[in-house]
Structures are given as structure tokens and as C-alpha cells.
Amino acid sequence: MRIQLSIAFAIAGVVPSLAAPLNVVSIAGLNPAAIQTTVDQFRTGLGALNPNVAGSFGSGRREINWDGVPAALSAPNNLPANFFNSNSPRGAEFSGGSGFQVSGADDAATAGVNEARFGNLNPNYPSEFQTFSATKLFTSLGSNIYDVNFFVPGSNTPATTRGFGAVFVDVDLLNLTSLEFFDAQSNSLGQFFAPVQNGGLSFLGATLGNVNDPGIARVRFTLGNQAIGPNENPNAVEFPSDVVVLDDFIYGEPNAASSATPEPASLALCGAGLVAVALFSKRRV
Numbered sequence: 001m002r003i004q005l006s007i008a009f010a011i012a013g014v015v016p017s018l019a020a021p022l023n024v025v026s027i028a029g030l031n032p033a034a035i036q037t038t039v040d041q042f043r044t045g046l047g048a049l050n051p052n053v054a055g056s057f058g059s060g061r062r063e064i065n066w067d068g069v070p071a072a073l074s075a076p077n078n079l080p081a082n083f084f085n086s087n088s089p090r091g092a093e094f095s096g097g098s099g100f101q102v103s104g105a106d107d108a109a110t111a112g113v114n115e116a117r118f119g120n121l122n123p124n125y126p127s128e129f130q131t132f133s134a135t136k137l138f139t140s141l142g143s144n145i146y147d148v149n150f151f152v153p154g155s156n157t158p159a160t161t162r163g164f165g166a167v168f169v170d171v172d173l174l175n176l177t178s179l180e181f182f183d184a185q186s187n188s189l190g191q192f193f194a195p196v197q198n199g200g201l202s203f204l205g206a207t208l209g210n211v212n213d214p215g216i217a218r219v220r221f222t223l224g225n226q227a228i229g230p231n232e233n234p235n236a237v238e239f240p241s242d243v244v245v246l247d248d249f250i251y252g253e254p255n256a257a258s259s260a261t262p263e264p265a266s267l268a269l270c271g272a273g274l275v276a277v278a279l280f281s282k283r284r285v
Helices: 032-046
Strands: 003-008 022-029 061-064 092-095 099-102 138-141 145-150 163-169 178-182 188-193 201-208 218-222 245-252 276-281
Touching: 022 032, 022 188, 032 061, 032 163, 032 201, 032 245, 163 178, 178 201, 188 201, 201 245
Parallel strands: 022 276
Antiparallel strands: 003 276, 022 201, 061 245, 092 145, 099 138, 138 245, 145 218, 163 201, 163 245, 178 188, 178 218
16 A cells, blocks of 8 residues: 655645635544644644533533444434533534434444444444444535534523534545635635545644634535445445545534634644644555
8 A cells, every 4th residue: 555645834725714824634544543643733732631620611612522432322313502501511513314323332233233433324333433432433424515513502692603523434535525714704714625545534723814804604524425324335346435424523612602812823733824734544454
């Protein structure tokens, strides 16, 4: 296998934003160890991890890794869209598609169906998907496009954050899987594509580049080219499919949109411009 490392200060395919330049980080690799350092640097740039309680701490970060979601709200059952604002207050709610699901634990099975890594949706998925933080993953249902909206944790007060990043699982095709960032007035702050790693893991994140920039109020995910489900044919030649699921979310502390003052987002990895680090594999291993 030949692996190519590319580092760029301008990312091909990025939709530019004059309103709020974002510092962007991306990397892909075959396993968690290959992206761990970059993910940890993104975490450090956002600040200390805050507890999962209501109210805003003003600074620091929140995280979602799905692994603590109870079995009753994991596959084959759906996850409430407001679980991480209401049940476990972290200021994030989801919208889009027909619902959301967290995969079962590695030993989860109902009526002989393996619910780990979404085996309940397609028996091929447990062997296609891996985890960044074991053992659970996250997906939207019915659509490969959905939004994350931010609130002051535990409330209905709209909020903004100064940065957001996510781990993507099994990104197969270029320039399909992306994050698009929006301010509180629904102005796009830019769209950025996740790097490819067949069967592996990709990380994509962005932070505000200027203290005077508007905060990030919403993030739109576009995952591959079709929704997760039983009809995927990963071996199709003419119209190859790309189903992508998610692991960890990492984002700055949500602050009320009316009073949020973004902090400097000077990640050591990013520098002053846009930085992308991508490892591309020629074929699945």
C-alpha cells in the first residue's frame, strides 16, 4: 500500500467566507493512533473539558463520545434529538432526517442481530466501521445530511461556540463528506471536506480565526452520498456508494448567542492560515 501525506495552506474545494475566516484542521489514518495527536491538539486549543451539567462555563470545551448512552436509547432504538441538551446537558441538539441512532455495545445483540457498529442496519457494517473511542458510534437515519444546533446547556437559549470538530468513520470518496459552519444569522462561514481513508478514521475541525468573528451557531454534516441502511452496495462500480458514520464530537463551550464573545482560537497546529493534513490510502485494507 502506498500512502501519500499532503499538507496544504489552502484546501481545495473550500467555500470561502469573508465574514469569519476559520482555522481548519484535518487528518486521516488507518486507526485511532494515526489521528490521536491531531485530535488531542484540537482539544487543547479549545480548553479544558467541562462537566456535563447545565449552564455555560464561558470557556473550555464539551465533548460527546456516545459511549455513555444507555442501552435503552441505543440500537435498535433511536436517540432523542435533544438528549445531549436535556438528558446529558452539553448544549447540542440534532435536526434532519427521520431520526438518530447510537450503535450498540460490542456485545449487544437482539434476536441474533448484532447491534455493534450498526449491524442491525446492515450486517456488513460491523466489519466496515471501526471506533475512535470504543465502543459506540452515531448516525442520522433517513438522510445523509443533518444539523447540530447549539444551546446554553440544559436550556432553550440559542448559543454559539468558537470551534467544532468530529471524527468520521470510513470516508471512501473525495469531496463528499463535509462540515459547513453557520453563524446565528444562518450566514455560512465556510464548508470543508473530510479527508479520505477507506475503512479508517478521519478528523475534521475548525475554530474561529479572529476574536471579533461571529460564533458558530450551527454545523451541517453531509456524510458520503447516501443514508445508512440495508440497500448500500459498496462494491458497485458505476455508482459507488459511500456511507459515513461518526464518532467523537469536540466543541467549544456554548455561550448565549446574544452575549457570546469568542476567545482566540490559536491552535498550535493551525498557525495563522488554513492547514490540512490528510493521509490517503489507495485501497481498503
